[in-house]
Amino acid sequence: MSSSMLPHPRHLVAFGPHGGAHTVALRAGISMAVPLTALWLSGHLDLSLYAAFGAFTALYGRNHTHLPRLRMQTLAAAMLVSAVVIGTTVGVFEARQWIVVPVVAIVAALVTIVSNAADLHPPGALFATFAVAACASVPSTPASIGLALVVASASAALSLAIGVIGFAHPAARLRPRSTFSISFRDAIARPENVSTVARLMTGILIAGIVPTVVGIGHPYWAMVAVVAALSGPDATARLVRAGHRILGTILGLGLAALLFAADLPAPATIAVVVALQMTAELFIGRNYGLTMVFVTPLALCMIELAHAVDGGALIADRLVETLFGAVVGIGLTLLWRSRSSTVVDP
Template structure:
């Protein structure tokens, strides 16, 4: 784990905007995957299903740069995890004193999904969407039919997203690079290494130096952020949990500081946009069109600059919540700001502590070798 970045390097990383890299295709798939299910639940008169439909549609966000078949496999595994997250969320929501239960469940689920992500090589990596789905669903009231509704709606939406994920093309150069990797023994006397099986991936992942420490960091950050938010009585503690996850998923401490900065600045700017949108009281079809537009904008930017993407992700999350379970707008915005700052501070504390532990271990090893 590297040390913190210099000021100039940090500024460059925070404000650099990457290349477009075909983001319009990903944004189009994501937009269609979100629009159709939300229109369906609206037409059926069940806007309370919005969260189930939206999180099921998040399946489309995985494997953005992969060829069709690898993308389908990745999205299928992500769909299973997203559906499981919502079903766990419904189960937690039905319990008494769920505020503290969800903190413990979310911390454990964070580590499990982080491990799954590493083993299956997800892109984007990490447990962010799954934990968001679990906690958001756990935070809204449930009925006797909620488990059935979550299963059917999220399942149907995920299947639709998988179908949409099969559409699109990979550039010829990309096909040429991907096809041999899936072919096994090649013609002309050339041998191409096969993709490692699940057992090999499990061994490789859990024998990798620092893997168990990384999973522990995820769990600790989620548990501490959620516990502090719940103890302080701040509304929507899952935003603190989600915000604590983001910097932990980074490759090193330098990147963690950049992601944390993106999270805070992007969220604060996004809250201004969210306030403007929610002050217009969008509902029904207007709200759905708004959600789809924000989702497309976010996907156009997330690969280029995470902070810019959050300007649109933030109002997207708030409008989704307002659709499924209306709450006071001012409270919603204030909670999001406070929770984001709290979760980010907790995450950076965990990252720095882990860096200090790793540095001490390295120093001890060097001393032992002398």
Template sequence: MTPPAPSTTAPQQSRQDTRRDLTQDLAHKIVAVGPHAGAHRVALRAALTVAVPLLLLWGTGHLAWSAYATFGAFCAVYARNDPWRARVGMQARAGAWLALSVTIGAVVALSDHRAWLSVPVTAAFAAVGSLLSDHWGWRPPGPLFTVFALGACSAIPATGTTVLAALLVGSGSVLFGLVVSAVAGMLGARGARAGQDAAPTPPPHVRPTDMGRHAVRAGVAVLLAGGVSTALGIGHPYWAMVSAVVPLMAREWLPALVRGIHRVLGTFVGLAIAAVLLWIDPPGLVVVLLVVVLQGCVELLVMRNYALALLLITPLALLMVQVANPEPMGTLLFDRGLQTLLGVVLGLLVGWAAAQLLPRSKELA
């Protein structure tokens, strides 16, 4: 007589329940859409901040410098819902770091060996940017924009003139963004007025040891992603470096995994939109207007669902690349997809390894 199969033990059942709960939680977080939370005000500021510099560059025949302006304009996304004085202060600090990143990227681009030189330089800036972000309580946290700015600008062949342009255009865009933010507050924009008497959102307390860990993992992830992609000969290694730090913006494993999945899914669907826009091959002014509209729409979505925002971030990034340094559409799309997947995988591996080495911490750091 065949003995009955042993029933599931209590520990086994508990593990199964835990896995099921985690899977359900992961699925929910992937598709969840957050509240609007006044995103239209941020979208308008961000769109205006990027529109004026790009239109000036187009009007003067220097649209090839558009990347420098766009990265400087990213200062507008910091402290999005803070009272305007606190917002301008955070944007000034983050913007100064962005302008420096743009300029150093252009300096790296002077070298014939810029592809390899960019990797350690960007990794170092990622680590320092992480420290600054934790120290100042930047929102959004982490060195993502630093990595994007320095990595992308280092890939655009440069001369002494373009280094000066990177400094002036990047810094000018930051300054204009601060003016837009301040004027929006002083004119009594609804969100700013509602928060005038309120204290700014206090930055999360980060212990010095955790600041160091965050910096190390950011630097290692960027160094690993950039090194592997460059060694493999895949174009645009900075896309892998950016994608590697995306999961690390989250402090816990599940949110990091969600961000990684969002990055891959949103990018791959966004490539279809980008392909259509690149195939149309719009003239310079139309590209500028598309970038402005896309930037505004990104800010409407990015805090609600990162994957949805990436449907627009992807064509926005590819349009910027084509304006600054045109190349075949197929190569561009292939590189973006492959580098995104590579970077996310390596970033998650770095985060997982850090968590294993620091078992007492609930964070990825």
């Protein structure tokens, strides 16, 4: 293991530029607030998980101008809706806790290839992985699959519409245009991308199988954590991301405990979810660890909206699973790099 790959502690507290995050946060907040409020008013908050993942469409293409962003978000919407449907389908089976592990690994590999080919932003398979794994964890019926498709699609469509509203303003059409294109040949031909996909699938299988065998609740959080930890562009970035995931989750669980203790009614919980989503988007480009402080209670509140939960058990499971998934990611980053170095360096 080379010492050059080890991050300096200052990397954990470094802040990036603001980058106009307030507009992205506003789009993300509206995209989340409208479908959740509609489900609450119609008495169908049990479908809120599907709507939330569809709303994640708004998080893509933050630095693109309107039409290229629409193309990128359309691709992201297709991936997210498909992930929701796949996860819900897995949830129909009795052995869903075992089926979901290889399914998530395959989905993560495919989405990573698409992400590299289309240069998606945010990159990687984190949101799709989360969608498949979370939806698969909820027992469902064949009828649920259609509901999941409709709700997630409607929510994603709303996000697409919100993303292009600003194009009506004349000033928006005068801005320099960004581009969006897809090249699968380049994405598949790069050896480093093949290694990334193999490492990712290995991490998901380990992070999914071990907690399932041990019997720890919500093993999908370990799979999501390892995907997050392995999403950096190089070894140093992956180690920093794993550290951010651990520290941010620990602090975020404290905030989640306060929210659960408050025993908020559904409308207040929706308001909290929207506020957390917007706050997370304000910081995602600046410091991932701080973002996790808000993402952690956001994820737990999303679950609470859809189903009655034991807050204490949920928090404990989230901590254990995140620590395990991040450690698996750190281990694979170090070991995979070491093995490569052994082959290259005589």
